[in-house]
Amino acid sequence: MSIDATASRRARADERNARPSSSRLILPGMPSRDVLVDLAFSLVLVTIALVGFRTGFIGWEWILAAAVGVVLGTVVAHVAVTRSWPLLATVLVLAALHFVLGGPVAVRGDLIGGVIPSLQTLTDLAVTPVTGWKEWLTLLPPVDARGPLVALPWVTGLLGAAATYGVARRFRSVGGAAVAPLVLLVGTIALGTQQPAARLVQGVVFALVLILWLVARAARTRASLQNGAGQRARAVTGVALLTVAALAGTFLGQVLPGAGSSEARTVVRDQLTPPYDVAQFMSPLSGFRRYTEPNSAELYDTEILRVTGLPAGTPIRFATLDSYDGLVWGAADRATDGTPFQQVGTRIAPRVTGTPVTAKVTVPEGGYEGAWLPLAGSTTGVRFDGPRGDDLADALWLNTATETAVVPALVRPGDTYTFQTVLDDAVSTTLPKDLKVASGAQVAEDTSFLDAKLDAWSGRAGSPWEKFVAVAKTMTSDGAYTDGGTANSYEKVYLPGHGLSRLSRFVGSTQLAGNDEQYAATLALVGNRLGIPTRVVMGAIPESGTAIKGKDVHAWVEVQVDDGTWHALLPSTFLPDRNKKPNEQQLKSEEQKVGAQVPPPAGVNPPSVLQGPDQAQNATDIKKKKRNPLDIGSWPLWLRILVLGLVVPVLLLLGAYALIRWLKTRRRRRHATTGALASRPAWVWRDLVSDARSLGVAVPRGATRLEQARAFPASASASAEPIAVGANAAVFGPGDPEAEVATALLADADGVRRELRGTVSRWRRIRSDVDVRPLLERDRRTRTRRSLPSLPSLRRTRGAEGSA
Incomplete structure (x- = not known):
């Protein structure tokens, strides 16, 4: 293409760009x-x-x-x-x-x-x-x-x-x-x-x-090198390629390896383990006798909870206990499917279908106290009221697999909360004749001591569920109920607890004798021994009205169905009648074997030691734990506001300010000391012009270096012209300049910068210091130089273009 043709094309383009569009003629501000x-x-x-x-x-x-x-x-x-x-x-x-x-x-x-x-x-x-x-x-x-x-x-x-x-x-x-x-x-x-x-x-x-x-x-x-037909062809080709790519991604992407696997999606949330350990709280099943009669806690006839809004007879869960370590049934940090305890807010997404219900719970004086939050069904929201509402709401942890909630601040008398839940019908007060249960035990402890009794109790039952039903019926018909009696009672031989030693004596006796703690713990072990995932739940089953007393507290079991859900078997399915006491003759025989032992006070029951007895802590120790001084949450409000609202932003701004200034200084030094010798003085001038423009100096574009130097303020123009002359001499002179030329020009340019900064306001200097545009300055003549054949012609091109 000739030079005249190129000039003609550029003239037409300039005329077209200068002509105002129709939209601007109609709406000037568009x-x-x-x-x-x-x-x-x-x-x-x-x-x-x-x-x-x-x-x-x-x-x-x-x-x-x-x-x-x-x-x-x-x-x-x-x-x-x-x-x-x-x-x-x-x-x-x-x-x-x-x-x-x-x-x-x-x-x-x-x-x-x-x-x-x-x-x-x-x-x-x-x-x-x-x-x-x-x-x-x-x-x-x-x-x-x-x-x-x-x-x-x-x-x-x-x-x-x-x-x-x-x-x-x-x-x-x-x-x-x-x-x-x-x-x-x-x-x-x-x-x-x-x-x-x-x-x-x-x-x-x-x-x-x-x-x-x-x-x-x-x-x-x-560049506009093609006519309209070429532009339309490019547009059609682009649309076609995008359409093909979209269709391929939509339909073929679904059949690619790993596309249908949930494990293929990696998110940050799954890589984090919530920093919380519920094993430090006492297992509620260990303190079951606090609610029995007789007991020094005197909670049997005491109102421990007041619940309104739930249908009559709805079980209220204190905790689901899905881990057995040979000492206690406790709540594991993670359920069998790996679901952790996670902190929740006031609203929780529904997880099951059923009847939505809103219930209100009040803890009366002398009532329930503990870290486990009494709830029912599948919880979809919790709102705490009262003076301790914020403290309780700030740390509410829920395990969606076990529907168990824990509050480290402890629920105490005087607390009130409202929860929304979804109730289903996966509860049985009588043993189902047929239930499609899942397979796979979740207890690692050796429970072989149950094998002899399983054969005797299950008889000719075939499937695991039939054997489970036979064992539960045997407990109901042949077992006896006892809470251990008083210190002078002949029932004192029946101690609390559900460790392996206690349950071995429980099943080894001629007659089963115990309360919900022993029966539920044993039946859960039996289910796991038969290959049925079974866990223990402790809670309350109100008989009538809104008041829940200590005598309404029970323990029951849940078995997993083949669809992954859990079916509750309430105490009536395996617990003998409360009035059916152990045979006195059998009691004397048992007392001769184990001796007269006084049960420990109910108020100091052993904690849930899922990580070993030495690592368990009670709730009192947790409250006294020292906080990390670097934990922002432990700081007082005024300190958090001061540090996060003032000190940190100021430090970040000062750091950014210092970083930008350092990068500019480093960039100027690098331009003057590295690269081709002929280009170093040119870069010194270009950097000076960029800094001058950031200071508000109207340096013309496309002008020669001398013309740009004369555009500087009068106080700095005289100092800038020698730098422009030196840059021109280095670029257009014969041969390559010495390396010291660029460094000398850089020192002079720094002096001009100081003179320019002295002519503007402090705010303008700050704006110039944080202006990142000089850092993004590039050599716009690079593409022109690529087409030039030799160094002499390259130097002539530099001379023709002249300036930054």
């Missing part, structure tokens, strides 16, 4: 087409990325917070680009919006007048973006979207939208615009759950939209 394209694609990509929060939150509140954050972040980024704000100013505006609007939009708690953020609201907004991610990942998903954690999607939308649109408008790089939305997408997927939030939208639609955006941005920098 943004350009490129602005609208970047705006639309940014909003769509950020929205798709934030869909990943869907499986992590329950409720609609997080959607509103994220949407408002996306809109405000985009607005701030647009204003920052239009007004040429430095990065620091943009960050400060975003931080101000976060603290001013984050309360009413996201947290919505502790507001003054429902709008103005209070001190607690500001604390939540300062702490949650820092430590809230850890809390969110250890909570049971989906998390209630009505608390401080809603600040996470809010701040993600705010910063994500600002970064995506801001980078797209500030920089012409095609691939650079894809970094922010890709980071958002990967982040929300990695922080999500095993259940994909929107596989088609995030996997296919996101890719299509991102590719279209990159193609549109690439078209802006492409």
